[in-house]
Amino acid sequence: MTRSITTDRRRATALAAGCALLTVLATTQAAGARTQGADAAAGVRQWATDARTTGAQLGAPAAVTPASGPADTTVHVDPALRFQKLTGFGASITDSSAAVLYRMDKRERDALMKQLFSPGQGNGFSMLRQPLGASDFATALYSFDDVPAGQTDFGLKHFSVAHDRAQILPLLRQAKALNPRLQIIASPWSPPGWMKTNGSMIDGKLIDDPKIYDVYARYLVKSVQAYAAAGVPVDYLTVQNEPQALLRADYPGTDLPVAQQAKVIERLGPALRAASLRTKILGFDHNWAEHPFDVKAHVDAGEDPELTYPFDLLNSRAAKWISGTAYHCYYGDPSAQTALKASFPGKDIFETECSGGGITRTIGAMNNWSRSMIFWNLALDEKHGPHTGGCTGCDGTVTVDSTDRSVRYNTNYYTLAHFSRFTRPGAVRIGASVAAPEGDTAPLQASAFTNPDGSTALVVYNPGTAARTTAVTAPGVQVTTEVAAGATVTYTWGRR
Template sequence: MRTRLLLTIAVAAAAAVLPATSTATAAPAVPPAPVPAPNPTTVHEWLTTPGVTTPTDVQLPLNDTVTKSPVTVHVDPNVRYQSVSGFGAAITDSSAHVLYGLTPDNRDAVMRNLFDPKTGAGIDFLRQPIGASDFAVGQDYSYDDLPAGQTDYQMKHFSIQHDEAQILPLLRQALKLNPRIQVVASPWSMPGWMKTSGSMIDGKLIDDPRIYRAYALYLVKFIQAYQRAGVPVDYLTVQNEPQALERKNYPGTDLPWAQEAKVIEALGPAIRDAGLRTKILAFDHNWSEHPGDVSSHQRAGEDPEPNYPYDLLGTDAYRWVAGTAYHCYYGDPTAQTGLKAAFPGKDIFMTECEGGDSDTIIGVMRNWGRSSIDWNIALDENHGPHLGGCGTCNGTITVNSVTKEVTYNDQYRDIEHFSKFVPAGAVHIGSTVDATSTKGAPLETVAFTNPDHSTVLVALNTGTTTQSFTVAYGTHSFDVTLPAGGAVTYQWPHVN
């Protein structure tokens, strides 16, 4: 992770028409109300608007006829796309430190608001750094740090002791609150002794078969150690942001696609032989290569790699890869659809998106994304603590380092619009906006069929005025209005 990069003009333009929003909302006085059971004759509407602390939560009539409207959103359960894995954020070293600054009772209340699927947001997908990221406290660390010049190919010194104090207890608590949680883990760097720099900061993985085997063993031992600690690792990437060069003050590694293929070809059999079920995700970087990273490659005398995920999936590593992980900091989510068309047998995941909003999540899900994961789940009022990199990143919540007041930021509500209503196993279905106006309607939508056969529609009004529209589902419909900048989730039960 590094200083937040701009999205492409296409994505930024959609955000630009939104009115100014508060970056944070005050902590709820009581835990959020649970989602009511679907009523066979009503639609549950859950609405948030810019600058308003508390969502509105009402029931709307579900008509057994389709009314005519200048703007109609058609939801079609017969058009089916990908299944959903979940929505969430990351309990980084910094997040754990901030949460442990709260009293046990207050921390428990925050954890319920984040993870409880009945009374809270129901977050069910977590991104977990393997060792230090830029959001760590004090200094970088791996699970096998050694003095300069020493090696440990057999991982005799491997230990996850660092995580046992705060990170693992929080992960276990989250899993107790929501047993459906899945974890995707990612290293910002392998141990420094495996790298050309001799450090977790910058450098490349040493191109040596012994190093590839050692790194595969390192990752397998991480999965095993976390599993013994009560935290199964469902997915794994082998390098966070592998195109990131010149990261001078926090862990990072320049890992070209050819080297990542070698890592995966060593790791895949190692995971299989260890009897583990963890799946490997490739790439773990932006939709498009950022111009800053292109320039870094050129200064290093290297060719840029704009087709990294395509090149990687074109190697023998393909057989060991379950899908591709993306970040949202440059490019746009249609890149996901392009890759899915080229490799239809591989899944797509969004594994990091600091500052992502409802519009971004909708774009991710409309382009074959199975997950959408924010970055830090909690930070302090100074956007930290952190080692370097992003100095302006917000947490899903903010914990004031002095007063210990907890603020639930916009990211919390953006995630909640999905995680509270769309569980793992839901399927993305068709939704289209039909407007009689030649200019169309400023609505972004995405719809799902849940495992309980209820239907969910998430909509965002990207315009500057209130938008009225009809939602049509088969022979049923309901009429609604959505304020400018408003995001809304509608849920209704199975109807024929």
């Protein structure tokens, strides 16, 4: 995340998303979804959220009821059109999230963790992105190898994940126990300060020296090994969160140009293999497009903004070690993912961080080849913290009140639920097209998936201010349903 402007950008994004869709679980009647004809015979059910109720009403999908009138919109699902496999949906158990969760009574925390991660009794979150060391949401500024100012540790003799053993790793083990298919992406916000030009985890660059590239690669391997030894295997690894963001004033970050990221990865790939680790490397880990603030910061510093960073990285010698590209949702358009996929069809796409993006950005990411949608903090308190700096208005997936420990389920929770409750890792995105009436300035948005068991999940969002009477069609399915203004509905059919 990029210093103070990120706070404003994310607050604006979150506000816009909240105004457009404060998704909270509602009954079928509250969401205003009705169906017509012999739809019950097709076995179609629905789960809807809208902006009119609050709380965690965690009911099962409901049967649909007849609509009144002909459809003005058609959503057609085509299972013959197959795209990417899903890895999962989830958030991040940041240091701040762990601290908030550990304020709770153990029984209450266990119940919340089940609600978040259990595939059968909760949201079934199946992917987490974990900071390696401090991020802007941490209770202290730390890496896994801190030494006094002016000293170095090329032997990594001071390496330790002790900070994470108290709260973060136990929560990750618990999440993994609740959902054994849970996968972990690990990302550093900064190398240890002694590896950087300014001697600090805040701002600065990685020192341009082969010895530094080598020790940083070994540091990342030791991080993966330490997590695995603690019962938390790391499935994917990036080498730097938001490498194009300069001028961080109060939290960890590193400006890492393409050439430097490539040099790290050229050493990291062989080192992971030599250590017999199956962890895959993801490149980039930043926005769909470079934010104008970051472009200006690079230009002012006399540097190339590197507007085609992910393309350039996959065209480098490091590409042989890169499994895919990680994106964030804070600037640009998700179609950037499809452009990259078209150029490098053998490389995967992941969405690794989004806060306040809501249902529109999630559908956009899915419809542009992303295998994941990972929102930011899993849990925060009512003051959007604790944090070391950066975003002061970010919401957690849930809010845990610091006084009475009550839990509020936020927009991100319900947005993710529309996908994570009804898809499983290994599900495949299939064709979903919307035929809207002429002149519709806010057409429905849709994304569809086929699960490994043969069941289908279709997520439909109505961003408009008027209800849409909508025909949902697929082989063997013909359903006419009204989707209320601002409502999101997940339709399911087939085996489950």
